[in-house]
Amino acid sequence: EAQVTQNPRYLITVTGKKLTVTCSQNMNHEYMSWYRQDPGLGLRQIYYSMNVEVTDKGDVPEGYKVSRKEKRNFPLILESPSPNQTSLYFCASSSRGRSYEQYFGPGTRLTVT
Amino acid sequence: DAKTTQPPSMDCAEGRAANLPCNHSTISGNEYVYWYRQIHSQGPQYIIHGLKNNETNEMASLIITEDRKSSTLILPHATLRDTAVYYCIVRRSDNNAGNMLTFGGGTRLMVKP
Numbered sequence: 001e002a003q004v005t006q007n008p009r010y011l012i013t014v015t016g017k018k019l020t021v022t023c024s025q026n027m028n029h030e031y032m033s034w035y036r037q038d039p040g041l042g043l044r045q046i047y048y049s050m051n052v053e054v055t056d057k058g059d060v061p062e063g064y065k066v067s068r069k070e071k072r073n074f075p076l077i078l079e080s081p082s083p084n085q086t087s088l089y090f091c092a093s094s095s096r097g098r099s100y101e102q103y104f105g106p107g108t109r110l111t112v113t
Numbered sequence: 114d115a116k117t118t119q120p121p122s123m124d125c126a127e128g129r130a131a132n133l134p135c136n137h138s139t140i141s142g143n144e145y146v147y148w149y150r151q152i153h154s155q156g157p158q159y160i161i162h163g164l165k166n167n168e169t170n171e172m173a174s175l176i177i178t179e180d181r182k183s184s185t186l187i188l189p190h191a192t193l194r195d196t197a198v199y200y201c202i203v204r205r206s207d208n209n210a211g212n213m214l215t216f217g218g219g220t221r222l223m224v225k226p
Contacts, residue, residue, distance in 0.1 A: 004156070031212045043157070043216040050212070058213060090156050099212045100147055100204065104156025 002027045004105035006091050012111045013081055021076045021108050023091030029103070030096045032074040033058065034066065036087040037107075043090065049074055081112040117201045122221040125195075131188040133220050135201030138182040143205050146177060148186045149214070150197040157200065157216070160186065191224045198222070 004025045013019055025032065033048040035058075045058030049068040063085055065077040074093075078085060088109050092102040118136040125131040137146065147162040161168055161175045163184070168175045174187040188195055200219040 033212060042218065043214070045213045048212055088154065092156070094212065100145065100162060100214075101159045102157075102212075102214060104158070107154060107156055109154075 002103065004091055004093055004103050006089075006105040006108050008108060009106060010109050012113065014113055015082055016080050019078050019081060019110075021078075021089060021091075021110070023074045023076065023105060024072050025074075025091075025093040025103065026072065027093060027095070027103065028071065029093035030071070031099055031102075032068065032091065032093045033102070034064070034074070034076050035090045035092065036060065037090065038087050046076070046089075081110075083112050086110060086112050117203055117217055119199075119201055119218065119220045121218060122223070124223045124225055125188075125191045127193060127224055127226050128190055131191040131195065131222055131224070133186040133188075133199050133201075133222065134183065135186070136183045137201070137203045140181050140203050144203050145205070146175065146181075146184045147202040147204065147214075148173070148175065149200045149202065149216070150195075151200070151219070152194075152197040157214075160199075191222075193224050193226065196222060196224045 007022045030051050034046040035043045037043045044060045046064050047066040049055045055066050090107050091105040094102045145162050145164050148160040149157045151157045161173050163175045177184045198219040198221050200216050
């Protein structure tokens with residue numbers, strides 16, 4: 001089954017404790033992105049990748065890092081999480097030829113206290 | 114990317130057609146109209162897209178006015194599972210910067226028994 005998976009689905013952590021949210025897709029997609037969703041602000045792109053070893057900032061990259069060492073994986077790293085990073089996070093992927101048709105993961109609900 | 118305007122909410126009776134409007138009066142000639150939906154806190158799901166001709170797939174139909182300044186997404190026989198937030202997005206079909214989808218406020222469709 002074609003899918004995007006994220007782990008963990010729920011996470012409660014404390015300020016400053018480094019964490020990683022994993023994202024994996026099994027569709028051999030070139031493009032991958034991370035979004036965060038907050039009430040009243042909609043979905044905002046954090047980082048994106050157009051291929052292995054190619055990443056760039058989206059609209060709200062501050063406080064986040066990403067890497068793309070393999071085509072299927074695109075982890076999101078919070079080196080020192082803060083309460084304002086409490087949010088619902090989505091990973092998405094798409095093929096180069098149909099970049100508008102993004103497949104989203106199930107989401108990761110992160111709470112930073 | 115052109116800005117879109119959608120009503121914040123709509124109700125529809127189960128089994129009836131749901132018609133969701135979207136205004137995009139500043140759309141450019143090379144921009145497509147895309148529709149996504151998000152069922153409560155799940156990842157957004159691609160529905161359909163079009164340029165100027167009406168489009169239909171297994172999920173919905175898309176009607177675009179001749180001047181392309183507005184469109185309507187039609188769910189022909191709405192079910193309770195169609196209750197979701199529906200997003201109308203306008204952008205070029207090729208990869209724009211960061212392959213970003215810009216989600217506005219969307220329309221919250223409530224399908225009632």
